[in-house]
Amino acid sequence: MDVNSKVLRCPCCGASIPLKGRECEYCGSPITICYQTPTNKIDPIKLKKYIISYEKIQLQFDGKNETLGISYLYLKQFAKAIDIFDKAICETPNNANLYLLKSIALLAGKTPFSTPLAVIKEIINNIQTAILLEDKAVYHYFLAHIKYDFYNRKFLRISPTCVEELQIAMALGLTKDDIECLEKHLQYKIIF
Numbered sequence: 001m002d003v004n005s006k007v008l009r010c011p012c013c014g015a016s017i018p019l020k021g022r023e024c025e026y027c028g029s030p031i032t033i034c035y036q037t038p039t040n041k042i043d044p045i046k047l048k049k050y051i052i053s054y055e056k057i058q059l060q061f062d063g064k065n066e067t068l069g070i071s072y073l074y075l076k077q078f079a080k081a082i083d084i085f086d087k088a089i090c091e092t093p094n095n096a097n098l099y100l101l102k103s104i105a106l107l108a109g110k111t112p113f114s115t116p117l118a119v120i121k122e123i124i125n126n127i128q129t130a131i132l133l134e135d136k137a138v139y140h141y142f143l144a145h146i147k148y149d150f151y152n153r154k155f156l157r158i159s160p161t162c163v164e165e166l167q168i169a170m171a172l173g174l175t176k177d178d179i180e181c182l183e184k185h186l187q188y189k190i191i192f
């Protein structure tokens with residue numbers, strides 16, 4: 001691909017695609033991937049192609065960094081994912097899901113239990129920012145998971161508690177889809 005190209009090409013099939021489109025009309029691949037992209041559209045093998053295409057092209061478009069961040073996350077290149085999510089947050093600080101994605105990258109494929117306290121605190125700060133932007137059930141569910149697995153299992157106190165976070169998540173209408181989507185990005189099952 002021409003580095004200075006003004007045309008976006010589908011990372012999967014190479015067809016030229018409009019910048020405003022949602023998916024490639026030739027092969028059906030999404031042009032950008034976000035937190036809510038249906039998980040059957042996220043294929044770790046294809047994600048390498050997104051990194052190769054989008055890292056090379058200087059063209060800026062909405063969702064480029066979120067796509068790259070998620071691609072690095074799925075390929076378990078966590079430091080790179082954090083770096084890209086930070087850039088994405090600078091560009092669109094009101095996109096609350098970016099703070100959740102960054103928090104998942106901060107876990108670096110480990111459970112909260114095996115994560116250092118300083119990182120746990122950074123994750124909680126990020127999720128609190130997401131909640132200030134948009135009070136979503138999944139953010140409280142993720143906090144409940146962090147609090148259960150790190151604080152409860154180590155007999156440490158934290159307020160609000162894991163149970164309180166779960167109650168808020170339920171009150172906000174937590175769905176099975178919310179949990180499945182979060183677990184897909186975490187790449188493990190959440191157990192309480």
Ligand SMILES: [Zn+2]
Binds near residue numbers: 012026
């Ligand atoms: Zn395509």
